[in-house]
Amino acid sequence: MADLLLEVRDLHVAVGDNEILKGLSLAVNKGEVHAIMGPNGSGKSTLANVVAGKPGYTVTAGDVLYEGESILTKLPDERARAGIFLALQYPVELPGVRNRDFLRAALDALRESRGEDKVGIRDFNKLMQAKAEELGLEPDMMKRNVNEGFSGGEKKRNEILQLVVLDPTLALLDETDSGLDIDALKVVAEGVNRFGGPEKAIVLVTHYQRILDYITPDFVHVLIDGRIVRSGGRELALELEKRGYDWLREEAQAGAAPSA
C-alpha cells in the first residue's frame, strides 16, 4: 500500500456532548476519487472538517493518518502545508483582505515550507490570471476582498481557484456542488478534474449525485448517522439517486440493532 494517502481509523467525533461520527473508517489511495454521500446531518461535513483540523470538534476515539502519520495534533495550517486542502461548504468572507493578497500569501506559505522561494509577482499574476480564466472568473474578482459580496457560485469557484493554484495532494471538497447551476457545476468539475491525477486524491462530500456525472468517483461511500453503511462504485450513486437514503437507513438500523 505504498500509495495510501489518507487513512481514517474507527473515528469517533463529538461536538459538545453530541456524538457525530461513531466509528468511521476510510482509506484513500493516491490517484483515487472518493465520494462521501449521505443525508443531511449524517456527519459528512464533520469528517471533512476534522481531517482539515477545524476547531470545535472533539475526537473521542480513533485516528486520522496522512502519509502514514497521525495528524490529529497538528494545526490546520500545518496540515495545509503537508498537502491537505478543504474547499469549504460556506466560504468565509474576509473583510479588507484582498483575494489576490490572500492567495499569494497562501502560495508563499506552501512554497516556503517546501524550501522554495516566494513566488514572483509577475509569475503569480500570470498563474492566477490563467487559472481564473479557466474557471470563468472575472479578473476584477482578484482585487476584491475575499468572498465579500461574491455570489454563491462565485464563492465556490473561488474555492476551486485556490485549489488549482495551491495544488495540494489531497483535496476535500465539502458540498462544493450545492447552490451551483449546471453551467457553473461543469466549470467547477472541469477544474477539479484538471487538478486530479495519479499523485492526487479527491474526497468529494456531496448530498447529490449530480456532480458525479462530471467527476467520476472510483468509490462511493454512504454515510448515515456517523458511520459508513455501504461502499461501492459509481453505480451506488445512481442507485441512491433512484431510491433515496431511507432503504439504507433501515438496513443500517436493522443491522445495528442485534449488535447493540
Place this chain on the structure above:
Amino acid sequence: MTQAVATHEQYEADFRKLQESRSSDPGWLKDLRNAAFGRFQEIGFPVARKGNELWKYTDVRPLAAETFPQPAGVPASVDAAQVFPFDDGMARVAFVDGRFSQELSTPLPDGLVAMSLAQAYTEHSDDVQRHLSQHAPYADEGFTALNTAFLADGAFVLSEGAVQTPLHIVYVTTGRVVTHPRTLIVGRPTSELSVVESYVSATGGKHFTNSVTEVALEEGAQVTHRRLLIENQEAYHVATTRVHQSRDSVYRSLVYEAGGGLVRNDLTVLLDAEGAEAHLKGLYVTAGKQHVDNNVNIDHAKPHGYSRLYYKGIVDEQSKAVFGGLVLVRPGADKTDAYQEDKNLILSHEAEVDSKPALEIYADDVKAGHGATAGAIADEALFYMQSRGIDPEQAMLFLVRGFVSEILDSVTIEPLREWLVERTTQALPRFREAA
C-alpha cells in the same frame, strides 16, 4: 485634593509669568487670556462622576494632580527623519515644545499661508480675530479654558484656491513639560486644503499635551484634516477640535490614535449652513494600559446637511477605549442625512470598550442611523486562512490589516497611508516581531 490645589497654584504662577513676558501682545489677546484663566479657576478640570455623561468613562484626576513645568530654555534639537518620518512630499510647519521652529519648517506652496500664530496676530490680524476662540468656546470647557489662557504660539493656516501640496503641522514634545498647542485653520471660500496635524514625542516619559484646534470652512471650502496622535505610551493628551462649516463646505477628517497613555479626543463639527457635508473617520489602536476616549459630536443646525461618521478601534492587552458619539439634528435642520458607526476589534480578554453612539433628532424628514459593534477575530476567518497554509500569527496580521483598511484606505497620500498601516501593527506588541 491638596495636590490639585497645588497644581492650580502652579498654573497660576505660570500664567502670571506668561502675561508679563508677552506684554507686547495685542490687548485683545491679553484680555482673552485673562478671561479664560479666570474661567479655568472657576470650573477647573472636568470630573468623572455620576450624571456627567461626557466624562463618565474617563477619569482625569491623575493628570489634574500632577504638575508639569512650562517648557523653558532652548528646545532640544529634533531629528525629523527619526521623530516624524511620514511627511515626504508635504510642506511643513513645526513646533517644538510649543514653540515655532523655523529650522524644522519648510517653504510653502502658492495659495497657502501657514505660520506661527505669534506672527499671524499682526500679519493676519483680521482673520485671527474673526476666528480665534470663536469656534472653541471655553466657558464650559476646563481644558479649552486652560489652553486659551496660555495662548501664545501655535499654527495659523489659511488656504486660498486649490492647494495641491498637503501641509503637515507637527507638534513635537521633547521632555517632561506641559504644552498647550493651538491651531487655527481657515479655508477661504471654495479653497481646497489637505492638512495633517500630528503630535509626537521625541523621547519617552510623561508629558501633557492640551491642544485646541479650530477649523473654519467658509462657503464651499473643502478641508481634509488628518489628526495623528502618536505620542509616547505615557503621555497625557487632551485634544479639543471644533469645526465650523459654512454653506456647501466639505470637511473630511481622520482621527488616528496609536499613542498616548491617557487620551481624550473631543471633536465637534457644526454644520452651520445648508448643504454642508462632513465625513469623519477614526482609528484608535490601544495596548498596554492605554486609555483612549473619543467623544465626537456632529451638530446639524441647518437643512440639507450630510454627515458620515465611521470609527474603528483595536483594543489589546489591558487597554481601554471609549467612544461617545452624538448626532444632534436641531429644530429646522430638515432633510438631514446622518449616519454614525463605531466598530471594535477586541484582541484580549482584559481589554475593554465602552461604545455609545447616540442620536437626538428635533427636525423633520431626517434620515439618521447609528451602530456599534465589538467583537473578537472570527474563529471561522482564522481557520479559513490557516486551512490555506497561513500560520495563525500571519493570519491574524492579515485580518487586523483588513480591519483597519476600511479606514486607512481613505488616506490618499500614499507614503502616509503605508506608514500608518505599519504603525498600526507596530502599536500592537503581539505583532512587533511578526511585522
